[in-house]
Amino acid sequence: MELKQVIIAHKAGDPQSQAWAEKCARQLEARHCKVLMGPSGFKDNPYPVFLASATSKIDLALILGGDGTVLTAARHLAQEGIPILAVNVGGHLGFLTEPFEEFQNTEQIWERLESDRYAVQERMMLEARLFEGSRIDPQPVSDRFFCLNEMCVKPASIDRMPTSILEMEVDGEIVDQYQGDGLLVSTPTGSTCYTASANGPIIHPGMSAIAVTPICPLSLSSRPIVIPAGSVVSIWPLGDYELNTKLWTDGTLATSIWPGQWVNVSMAKRFAKFIILRESYSFYQTLREKLQWAGARIRYSNNHRN
Incomplete structure (x- = not known):
């Protein structure tokens, strides 16, 4: 060097x-x-x-x-x-x-x-971007955000602790709807951080995989899932009319998610x-x-x- x-x-x-x-x-x-x-x-x-x-x-x-x-x-x-x-x-x-x-x-x-x-x-690493419009012709409405640990979609409010209702798709197929404190999309590196504290899986950093972990879900059937690294995770906030839902990268606020917008998370190049x-x-x-x-x-x- x-x-x-x-x-x-x-x-x-x-x-x-x-x-x-x-x-x-x-x-x-x-x-x-x-x-x-x-x-x-x-x-x-x-x-x-x-x-x-x-x-x-x-x-x-x-x-x-x-x-x-x-x-x-x-x-x-x-x-x-x-x-x-x-x-x-x-x-x-x-x-x-x-x-x-x-x-x-x-x-x-x-x-x-x-x-x-x-x-x-x-x-x-992971990258995320906000989209809006139709599913056939989605339009990007944000810059690309990157993380080494995890992308997190969760609400934040000054005067109360709102829950979120999030629908997740993987490669265009609906997986589940989650009601709770939010959703984590993690790299293997991030699996020992916020994901581990949310009872998600620990993944060796030599693997190529993505872990999706619900944060304090209100249903005992909502479980973490490990998916291939080449997958695209789409997260749709539902029922948020006050602009509470936000995208966080490695614990840092990236952007707010407006009604009608969704987040695509995928492996960075x-x-x-x-x-x-x-x-x-x-x-x-x-x-x-x-x-x-x-x-x-x-x-x-x-x-x-x-």
Whole structure:
């Protein structure tokens, strides 16, 4: 990998993340690399400026923060094909990041990157778009929205907690109507986040699949479903005359859904590319550590392994 132009995004409001970002910027600039650096947070989105300011191909995006910081980066950078090195600096769970311990010798990291001593993991993303008009000739009425974790269609109101009635189609065929708090359409990466807390399935990130999970449905027969990655999920809000129903991407508000409009969700054409520094990376170890799987209350030895 060449390191001629690099993005560095640090978690907004976190002094440790900012200090490491500034240290990395100085080291990279000493290697004659152009650095674009800025904070990323709820009120800070540096990526449009980064992409507009780039004078040549961006070789790497160094993301210093937690999972939320990484999700924002993936939404903006995956479609540009920019590889992401995400490090847990100032984050909490760190499901999508490299451990901070693997990153502290930063000069060695730059040498590893320049000599291609790393792995790249591709993670599937979803895209969504709003449509209106007839089913035969639908008209797009929004930009494309992207997510690494999940698309969520659910209502939001300032003064009350409205329920939603959503009809879902898969590839043009009606699957079910859901009444409850909303509907999640998740990637394998997102299956360990909001989808898992809504009792959805956990899917290995190496798979190509989409999980659809109802949120607190009012019917016990409403169950999660896993469908092929090439499917198109269409979600129609029903009975909403107050513009409460909204589309959320990775927990961030994307747009409101007007009466008569629907959302199409499908696999994005580009994957998010994550750089892996660990030599013994294991998804199952991540599950055990991050989700604190305890196993049986009484531990048994497995003599068959000897």
